Amino acid sequence: xESANLSPEAKQRLSAMLxxxxxxxxxxxxxxxxxxxxxxxxxxxxxxxxxxxxxxxVTISSATVYNTLNQFEAxxxxxxxxxxxxRSYFDTNSAPHHHFYIEDEARLIDxxxxxxxxxxxPDSPQGYxxxxxxxIIRLDKADKTQ
Amino acid sequence: xESANLSPEAKQRLSAMLxxxxxxxxxxxxxxxxxxxxxxxxxxxxxxxxxxxxxxxVTISSATVYNTLNQFEAxxxxxxxxxxxxRSYFDTNSAPHHHFYIEDEARLIDxxxxxxxxxxxPDSPQGYxxxxxxxIIRLDKADKTQ
DNA sequence: ATGCCTGCAAAATATTTGCATGTAA
DNA sequence: TTACATGCAAATATTTTGCAGGCAT
Numbered sequence: 001x002e003s004a005n006l007s008p009e010a011k012q013r014l015s016a017m018l019x020x021x022x023x024x025x026x027x028x029x030x031x032x033x034x035x036x037x038x039x040x041x042x043x044x045x046x047x048x049x050x051x052x053x054x055x056x057x058v059t060i061s062s063a064t065v066y067n068t069l070n071q072f073e074a075x076x077x078x079x080x081x082x083x084x085x086x087r088s089y090f091d092t093n094s095a096p097h098h099h100f101y102i103e104d105e106a107r108l109i110d111x112x113x114x115x116x117x118x119x120x121x122p123d124s125p126q127g128y129x130x131x132x133x134x135x136i137i138r139l140d141k142a143d144k145t146q
Numbered sequence: 147x148e149s150a151n152l153s154p155e156a157k158q159r160l161s162a163m164l165x166x167x168x169x170x171x172x173x174x175x176x177x178x179x180x181x182x183x184x185x186x187x188x189x190x191x192x193x194x195x196x197x198x199x200x201x202x203x204v205t206i207s208s209a210t211v212y213n214t215l216n217q218f219e220a221x222x223x224x225x226x227x228x229x230x231x232x233r234s235y236f237d238t239n240s241a242p243h244h245h246f247y248i249e250d251e252a253r254l255i256d257x258x259x260x261x262x263x264x265x266x267x268p269d270s271p272q273g274y275x276x277x278x279x280x281x282i283i284r285l286d287k288a289d290k291t292q
Numbered sequence: 293a294t295g296c297c298t299g300c301a302a303a304a305t306a307t308t309t310g311c312a313t314g315t316a317a
Numbered sequence: 318t319t320a321c322a323t324g325c326a327a328a329t330a331t332t333t334t335g336c337a338g339g340c341a342t
Contacts, residue, residue: 024296024297024340024341025341026297026298027340060299061300062299062331063298063299063300063301063332063333063334064297064299066331066332066333067298070332070333080231082228082229084228085226085228085234085307086306086330086331087330087331088331088332100268102274109271115267115268116266117265117266118264118265119263119264119265119266120262122257122261122262124246124285125246125255125285127287127288128286128287129286129288130283130284130285131249131284131286132283133282133284134280134281134284135264135279135280136279136282137267137268137270137278137280138276138278138279138280139274139275140274140275140276141273142273170315170317170320171316172316172321172323174322192306193306206324208306208307208324209308209323209326210322210323212306212308213308213322213323231332232305232306232331232332233306234306234307
């Protein structure tokens with residue numbers, strides 16, 4: 001399978017990214033990396049990403065999509081965001097930041113870390129250290145009566 | 147089936163709680179309510195709750211456990227906390243508050259709302275209103291080298 | 293050449309649902 | 318009496334895994 005719609009520059013850039021984290025350069029990984037990282041920050045589910053790949057002419061098995069997403073996450077290229085019980089979201093913005101989540105639309109929106117000011121955090125319990133702080137602001141449609 | 151180990155006072159209190167939210171008073175609901183609400187704030191999964199019921203001598207089908215948890219949540223008696231992709235946690239503390247989450251132990255710890263001071267929040271996007279703000283502080287074992 | 297990668301299908305897991313029976317109101 | 322509740326088993330959905338063959342290094 002060829003990396004069809006991938007410019008030499010993009011291919012080189014993405015290859016470097018994969019090498020840098022110790023992953024072999026394979027066609028499926030390059031394709032997924034392209035979909036994930038060549039167009040700004042994104043939030044995707046495994047199934048949506050597989051569908052995009054298919055639309056762009058490349059079929060990648062869902063096992064491979066899951067493997068790849070998990071490997072990218074382990075490598076720090078992606079972040080797993082847990083807002084919905086049923087679906088896993090992967091966020092291409094791996095820098096520290098927060099999220100709006102619109103439940104009705106199953107949609108995530110990034111919030112830059114600076115936009116949220118945590119003036120006071122409790123001490124971590126004895127024996128534990130802080131890993132990271134996640135702020136999720138859940139939103140409703142404004143017109144929705146509640 | 148009898149509500150075996152349930153004092154008349156507890157039974158009355160829990161019955162009142164169920165009535166207040168428009169749920170019929172049935173043995174499974176009384177039992178689960180007892181396990182959930184008679185011993186301070188708790189975080190449970192459906193499976194753990196079913197196991198507790200079984201241990202206390204009452205077998206409740208998992209369909210009923212799930213139904214009941216969902217109904218309690220809809221009624222505002224419980225809160226669904228989403229920290230783990232695979233398991234649903236229900237929190238008997240339905241007041242606004244936040245959480246520590248110890249991934250290694252799959253354990254949740256409440257943080258009182260006052261312990262976290264959100265000095266600054268971004269405006270909600272056009273057309274949406276704030277539902278609620280969730281702060282999750284993920285913790286690691288302190289000795290863990292990372 | 294070797295070990296990592298991929299795809300398929302099957303397995304595993306958590307939760308929901310259909311339906312017949314039971315029971316609170 | 319009637320609508321709602323329960324239990325069982327089957328269905329659903331997502332993600333993981335075993336394995337055989339393929340490819341990067």
